[in-house]
Structure formats: structure tokens, C-alpha cells
Amino acid sequence: MRKCYFDHVAVNPLHPEVLDAMMPYLKEDFGNPLSVYDLGMSARNAIEEARGKLASLVNAKPPTIVFTASGAEANNFAVRGIALAKQSRGKHIMVSKVEHHSILNAARFLEKSGFVVTYLPVDKYGTVEPGVVKSSITDETTLISITHASSEIGTIEPIKEIARIAKERDIVLHADGVATTGNIPVDVKELGVDLLSMAAHQFGGPKGAGALYIREGLRIVPLIYGGIQEGGRRAGTENVPAIVGMGRAAEIAKNKLNSKMAYCKELRDRVIGGILKMPKVYLTGHPENRLPHHASFVVEFIEGEAMLLMLSMKGIYAASGSACSSKALKSSPVLLSIGVPTALAQGSIVFSLGEDNAREDIDYLLAEFPLIINRLREMSPFAKGWGEGSEGEKCFTG
Amino acid sequence: MRKCYFDHVAVNPLHPEVLDAMMPYLKEDFGNPLSVYDLGMSARNAIEEARGKLASLVNAKPPTIVFTASGAEANNFAVRGIALAKQSRGKHIMVSKVEHHSILNAARFLEKSGFVVTYLPVDKYGTVEPGVVKSSITDETTLISITHASSEIGTIEPIKEIARIAKERDIVLHADGVATTGNIPVDVKELGVDLLSMAAHQFGGPKGAGALYIREGLRIVPLIYGGIQEGGRRAGTENVPAIVGMGRAAEIAKNKLNSKMAYCKELRDRVIGGILKMPKVYLTGHPENRLPHHASFVVEFIEGEAMLLMLSMKGIYAASGSACSSKALKSSPVLLSIGVPTALAQGSIVFSLGEDNAREDIDYLLAEFPLIINRLREMSPFAKGWGEGSEGEKCFTG
Numbered sequence: 001m002r003k004c005y006f007d008h009v010a011v012n013p014l015h016p017e018v019l020d021a022m023m024p025y026l027k028e029d030f031g032n033p034l035s036v037y038d039l040g041m042s043a044r045n046a047i048e049e050a051r052g053k054l055a056s057l058v059n060a061k062p063p064t065i066v067f068t069a070s071g072a073e074a075n076n077f078a079v080r081g082i083a084l085a086k087q088s089r090g091k092h093i094m095v096s097k098v099e100h101h102s103i104l105n106a107a108r109f110l111e112k113s114g115f116v117v118t119y120l121p122v123d124k125y126g127t128v129e130p131g132v133v134k135s136s137i138t139d140e141t142t143l144i145s146i147t148h149a150s151s152e153i154g155t156i157e158p159i160k161e162i163a164r165i166a167k168e169r170d171i172v173l174h175a176d177g178v179a180t181t182g183n184i185p186v187d188v189k190e191l192g193v194d195l196l197s198m199a200a201h202q203f204g205g206p207k208g209a210g211a212l213y214i215r216e217g218l219r220i221v222p223l224i225y226g227g228i229q230e231g232g233r234r235a236g237t238e239n240v241p242a243i244v245g246m247g248r249a250a251e252i253a254k255n256k257l258n259s260k261m262a263y264c265k266e267l268r269d270r271v272i273g274g275i276l277k278m279p280k281v282y283l284t285g286h287p288e289n290r291l292p293h294h295a296s297f298v299v300e301f302i303e304g305e306a307m308l309l310m311l312s313m314k315g316i317y318a319a320s321g322s323a324c325s326s327k328a329l330k331s332s333p334v335l336l337s338i339g340v341p342t343a344l345a346q347g348s349i350v351f352s353l354g355e356d357n358a359r360e361d362i363d364y365l366l367a368e369f370p371l372i373i374n375r376l377r378e379m380s381p382f383a384k385g386w387g388e389g390s391e392g393e394k395c396f397t398g
Numbered sequence: 399m400r401k402c403y404f405d406h407v408a409v410n411p412l413h414p415e416v417l418d419a420m421m422p423y424l425k426e427d428f429g430n431p432l433s434v435y436d437l438g439m440s441a442r443n444a445i446e447e448a449r450g451k452l453a454s455l456v457n458a459k460p461p462t463i464v465f466t467a468s469g470a471e472a473n474n475f476a477v478r479g480i481a482l483a484k485q486s487r488g489k490h491i492m493v494s495k496v497e498h499h500s501i502l503n504a505a506r507f508l509e510k511s512g513f514v515v516t517y518l519p520v521d522k523y524g525t526v527e528p529g530v531v532k533s534s535i536t537d538e539t540t541l542i543s544i545t546h547a548s549s550e551i552g553t554i555e556p557i558k559e560i561a562r563i564a565k566e567r568d569i570v571l572h573a574d575g576v577a578t579t580g581n582i583p584v585d586v587k588e589l590g591v592d593l594l595s596m597a598a599h600q601f602g603g604p605k606g607a608g609a610l611y612i613r614e615g616l617r618i619v620p621l622i623y624g625g626i627q628e629g630g631r632r633a634g635t636e637n638v639p640a641i642v643g644m645g646r647a648a649e650i651a652k653n654k655l656n657s658k659m660a661y662c663k664e665l666r667d668r669v670i671g672g673i674l675k676m677p678k679v680y681l682t683g684h685p686e687n688r689l690p691h692h693a694s695f696v697v698e699f700i701e702g703e704a705m706l707l708m709l710s711m712k713g714i715y716a717a718s719g720s721a722c723s724s725k726a727l728k729s730s731p732v733l734l735s736i737g738v739p740t741a742l743a744q745g746s747i748v749f750s751l752g753e754d755n756a757r758e759d760i761d762y763l764l765a766e767f768p769l770i771i772n773r774l775r776e777m778s779p780f781a782k783g784w785g786e787g788s789e790g791e792k793c794f795t796g
């Protein structure tokens with residue numbers, strides 16, 4: 001059976017060249033980067049080389065990059081670290097309703113600690129409107145955290161415009177760049193962000209490696225205290241092999257970004273075009289301004305998990321809702337925030353593409369998926385008589 | 399040149415069988431454990447198998463183990479997570495003065511957040527006296543955090559006795575088991591601890607994998623918020639290869655614990671016996687009640703870093719002060735806490751042993767180290783005339 005992996009927002013396969021780069025640090029080069037002897041120095045140099053490569057991918061200076069163990073850690077570090085560092089100035093922060101759980105739940109933690117959080121609404125495409133950001137700012141606002149792109153609905157947010165607004169009011173802007181870094185151009189200077197979260201496994205790097213870009217001169221309270229690693233900003237023995245892998249993955253991603261984007265976009269547009277031919281299936285997120293490797297839908301009368309299981313029996317791997325809650329089986333807050341009714345939000349399906357997908361994988365998906373949908377609808381008590389209505393918009397419009 | 403790695407408290411080389419166990423998860427088995435399809439299930443099963451193995455090493459039930467990315471993260475999670483969870487009952491916590499930086503600095507962070515922290519003194523061997531713990535408890539005390547053993551001076555702490563005292567007063571006890579787990583018997587039930595931190599690279603596992611044992615039913619506030627990973631207690635895509643490696647390393651460590659301990663102790667006793675033959679060299683930490691793989695000293699008239707560099711030129715790798723601050727070049731607070739004068743504390747040297755050390759490595763060390771000491775003392779302006787005094791105690795006694 002053909003195997004088609006369409007869940008790259010959950011995790012990318014590790015790039016074979018990345019693994020090659022990691023191997024010496026899983027074997028003979030096992031030193032602790034803090035040790036003064038050659039084994040330590042070798043590990044230290046490897047980390048700094050990786051830092052340079054990752055910095056180059058996002059047009060930052062190497063010392064502004066702090067390695068973490070995940071994108072979730074980077075997000076927690078950013079939101080809580082800045083909120084605490086700035087609390088003498090004010091205790092109001094803003095996040096959007098389409099943020100990842102690691103932002104939303106860190107924000108809820110801050111609420112319990114006496115902070116005020118505004119959860120910014122989004123439009124029907126999941127776009128945060130800069131005007132809404134501007135009008136929500138108070139004198140107490142110290143931080144705005146907006147995702148660069150939603151890994152659930154693919155929409156790319158207007159970070160540049162929001163950065164301009166934040167800068168005017170001297171408010172720190174954090175962008176969650178987990179879904180974008182290594183997948184579309186990310187330039188921290190051009191975007192104008194103060195902080196940016198990244199995760200290696202989103203662009204061919206290993207699990208266990210994330211990073212936070214922190215603008216030069218910006219004070220932040222650490223999340224993990226301890227030794228002097230990462231300039232005292234993040235303690236714990238550095239995961240050298242994973243960091244080396246993240247660096248190598250960044251280098252590869254930078255070199256092939258344009259060709260990868262073009263290829264993924266071609267596949268994505270075929271997926272979207274093909275799937276929207278089915279009745280009562282709607283695109284979620286922005287129709288154009290979306291991640292080039294991301295196609296997300298809601299399918300009426302069907303449960304996401306049923307689709308995932310039927311697809312996997314055909315060797316097709318996809319996600320429903322957010323990758324991090326595929327097993328949580330709750331209605332996605334992101335889908336609810338763009339106005340998808342609760343019942344319809346259950347029918348979420350996300351196909352996220354990568355260079356490892358062949359064009360024939362898309363043919364296979366477009367042949368199999370409609371059969372699965374039809375099969376599931378035949379079994380669904382909610383689907384009775386739906387075919388009699390008329391077809392409206394193909395893009396979900398709230 | 400012979401290479402002798404005597405810095406196992408900084409990091410262990412990755413056990414080859416551990417790497418073998420990790421490899422499938424760095425290659426074809428790359429799924430996200432939260433995904434519902436077979437690749438996700440395979441990753442999920444691998445994590446649960448690893449959890450079982452690690453739990454078995456410390457005699458815990460698998461669901462009480464939460465994987466983290468490091469021992470430092472586990473320590474921060476424990477101290478801050480319990481302090482916050484219990485703050486409605488009281489805001490006093492106690493840590494010892496021989497704790498790792500990740501405990502001490504997390505405690506300082508809590509102080510800034512309105513908590514009161516008692517830094518418990520230790521005796522000349524670095525032992526926390528249970529009576530001192532008992533008399534320092536107040537009605538506000540919610541947490542005691544004591545290291546199971548210091549990785550800097552090797553002393554094993556009387557956790558069992560402290561646990562009894564904590565239990566009497568219904569106070570949570572956390573033990574930092576980073577230096578002990580996989581190196582000496584660690585049984586959470588026998589020790590009576592509520593929480594225990596662990597790090598894989600201390601017993602042949604990979605960097606990037608740590609864990610916190612959390613007694614069943616004990617509520618803790620997460621350090622990293624986000625998805626539903628680790629039962630909602632620690633978010634972030636699981637580092638599957640590292641977790642699998644930690645599990646396999648735990649299994650190996652459990653099987654060979656007694657032989658490893660006996661072998662390391664034999665080497666250690668030769669190191670201690672041999673090195674104490676030199677004049678003006680003192681053992682730090684407890685002479686008997688210490689880690690079997692740990693020999694630590696202070697050497698008069700000499701700087702630790704100079705020793706490390708001279709040793710490394712002979713292919714001998716060791717540490718000075720704590721592994722996590724070898725490059726920080728500050729006087730070790732642990733050494734100061736046992737009464738070592740500031741100047742003498744600069745002359746700290748730690749040899750930590752492993753099964754990868756041959757008996758001949760010890761011959762080589764004992765031949766080379768005195769030459770290095772003599773050479774350095776010849777260069778030291780402080781060493782003039784020291785040879786004329788008489789020799790006192792060989793163990794540092796405050």
C-alpha cells in the first residue's frame with residue numbers, strides 16, 4: 001500500500017543529512033559544552049555553529065538565539081518571561097484566539113497570577129486585524145503575542161503591520177514562528193518582531209530542539225533557572241545532537257526554501273482544488289494568504305477522527321484540529337474562533353505537505369478521500385437528506 | 399596518548415545499545431505521539447515502554463513519571479510547581495546550601511515572587527542534618543528540596559530521615575536524584591520522597607531527556623503549558639528518540655547497578671587513596687557516605703582551571719566546582735558551604751568515574767596528576783614555603 005504522509009505540521013521526518021550531522025554528537029563527541037577540555041570545546045563550537053545557521057535562517061544575530069527543547073517551551077518562555085520582566089510597567093497582555101495551546105495556556109496561567117489577558121478576535125479567515133490590535137491596547141499593555149501562521153488553519157497573520165502598531169506604543173511583540181520558520185521566509189528584522197519561537201521538527205530537524213529569538217537588549221525572565229548555559233537565559237545541559245540537527249536543518253531549509261515552497265504550493269493547490277469539488281466540504285483559513293504546505297477543511301456530517309482512521313487504513317496520514325490535540329478530541333478553539341459551528345468543527349481535517357510527498361501521493365489522496373467521505377456519510381445519521389440542499393460558498397465564511 | 403574520561407557527572411558517553419534503541423525513532427519511526435495513525439501510535443507506545451523502564455529503575459508506577467528535557471527542567475518544575483500549587487497553605491520552602499544551581503536559582507526566583515526560602519546549612523562533609531531540617535520548619539512550610547547526592551562533593555544526603563520529618567508535618571519532599579539515579583539504588587518508596595528529578599545522561603542515556611517522578615495524587619503546577627502531552631503536566635512534542643534512550647539506559651543501569659557500583663567504587667578508592675598521598679590535598683565531601691563513582695578534592699595553592707587544562711593536555715578529563723559552572727569561574731557555593739576558604743575553593747578538582755574507565759586509566763591518572771600539581775605549584779606565587787609546614791587531616795574538615 002502507498003504511504004502518504006500529509007501531517008508535516010505535526011512533525012517532519014528527520015532529514016537524512018540532518019541525522020548525519022547529528023551522529024558524531026551521539027557517539028564520540030559526547031562532551032558537555034561547559035567542560036573546559038577539548039570534548040567540551042567541540043560541543044560548544046558545534047552549538048555556536050548551529051546558532052549561526054539558525055540565526056541566518058531568520059536574519060538575526062547569533063547571540064539573539066536561545067535554544068530550547070521545543071516550540072512550546074519557547075512560547076512559554078516568551079510570554080511568561082516578558083510578562084514578568086515588564087510587570088512593573090503594566091500587567092496587560094494580548095494574544096489572539098488562533099494561538100497554539102502553549103500560548104493560550106501560558107496566558108491563562110498569567111491570568112491566574114494577576115495579569116489581564118485580552119484574547120483578540122479574528123475574522124472569518126482567522127486573520128487578526130491590526131485595527132483590532134490597536135484599539136485593544138491599554139496603558140498597561142506590555143506584550144502582544146500573535147502567531148506568524150496558524151498550524152491549524154494555515155492563515156498567515158499580518159505581523160509586520162502589528163509590529164508597527166506595537167512599536168508605536170513601545171509594546172513587546174512576540175510571534176510564534178513554529179509553523180513558518182523553515183517553511184516560508186521569516187526575517188525578524190523585516191517582520192519587526194521582538195521575539196520569535198521556532199521548532200526544528202517543523203523543517204526537517206529533530207524533535208527536542210526549539211529556539212527563541214530575543215531581540216538584542218530585551219530583558220527576559222528565564223523559564224528554566226540553573227547554570228550559565230545560553231547566556232544564563234536557559235539552563236540545562238544543552239542537547240548538543242538536537243541543536244546541531246536544528247542548525248543543519250536551518251541551513252538546508254534556507255538553501256531550498258523557494259523550491260520547497262513552490263513545490264508544496266503546487267501540491268497544496270491540487271489538494272484544495274480536488275477536495276473542494278466534494279459537496280459540503282469547506283476550506284478553513286485564508287484562501288490565498290496561507291502556508292504553502294497547508295490545506296485544511298471542515299467536512300459536514302463527519303467526525304475528524306473517523307476520517308483520520310479511515311485515511312490511515314489507506315496509508316494516508318493527516319490531522320484533525322491542531323496537531324497537539326488530535327488525541328484530545330475537543331472542539332478546536334481556533335475553528336470556533338473563525339465561526340465554525342461546534343458540530344461542523346468536529347469534521348476538521350488538515351493535510352500538510354512536504355518535499356517528501358510525491359505528486360502521485362496527491363492523485364492517491366484525491367482518489368481515496370471522496371470514497372472515504374461518501375462511505376462515512378452513508379453511515380452518518382446526520383447526513384440524511386443533506387444532498388437535497390443547494391451548494392453555497394466553497395470557502396468557510398463563518 | 400591515553401584518553402581518560404573522568405567527568406561522568408558532567409555527562410556520560412551515550413551507551414551504544416542506547417543509541418541502537420534510539421535509531422528507529424531518528425529514522426522511519428518519526429511520528430508525533432499525539433497523532434492517531436500507526437506512526438503516532440508507535441511513538442506513543444515507545445514512550446510508554448520507556449516510562450515503564452524508568453519507573454522500574456526507581457520503583458515507581460509508570461504514570462508517576464513525567465518526562466522533561468533535562469534534570470534542570472525537572473528541578474525547576476518540582477520546586478516552582480509545588481511552591482505554586484501549595485501557596486494557599488503557605489509560602490515557605492527550604493532547600494539546602496549544597497543544591498544544584500537549578501534548585502538554588504529557582505528558589506531565588508520564588509523569593510522574588512514573595513516566597514520565603516530557608517537555605518539549610520550543611521556540616522563539614524556537606525551533609526544536611528535532619529535535626530536542622532526539623533527545627534527550620536514553620537507552619538508556612540510547604541516544600542523541602544534536598545539533593546539525593548551532590549554532584550560536586552559526592553555526599554549522599556539522609557533523604558529517608560528527612561522524608562520522615564517532612565511526612566510528620568505534611569510537607570512535600572523533593573529530592574534531586576540527578577546524580578544518583580542509575581548510579582546507586584534509588585527507590586522512591588523506600589526513600590519516601592514525593593518528587594524525584596532524574597537526567598538520562600547521568601547513566602548512559604542521551605542529552606535532552608530528564609524526568610520528574612511525582613507521587614500519585616500530588617497536584618503540581620506545570621512549568622511548560624500547552625498540549626495534552628504527559629497527562630497535561632508538561633507540554634511540547636515529546637522528544638521520542640531521547641525518551642526511548644532514557645528508557646533503555648534505565649533498563650541497562652538497573653541490570654548492572656551492583657557490578658557498576660562495585661567497579662566504580664574500586665576505582666574511586668584507588669583515586670582517593672592515591673591522590674591523598676600528595677601534600678596539601680584534601681578530600682571534599684563525605685569520606686564514606688559518598689557516590690561510588692565520585693572523588694573530589696581541593697588542592698592548595700593551585701587554580702582548578704589550570705589543573706583541568708594541564709590534565710586535558712595529558713588526555714585526562716575532569717571537572718572543577720560543579721560541572722554546570724566549570725566555565726563560570728566563580729567560587730563554588732557548595733564548597734563555601736562546607737567551610738572551604740575562598741582561596742582553597744579555587745583549587746577544586748572532581749574526578750567522576752564510569753564503567754568505560756579501565757583500571758589502567760587510574761594508574762595513568764595517579765602517575766600524571768602529582769607531576770601536574772608539582773609543576774603548577776612551582777609556578778604558583780602562593781606555594782612558596784608551604785612544604786615546610788606539617789601535614790594535618792587528609793579530609794577537608796572545615
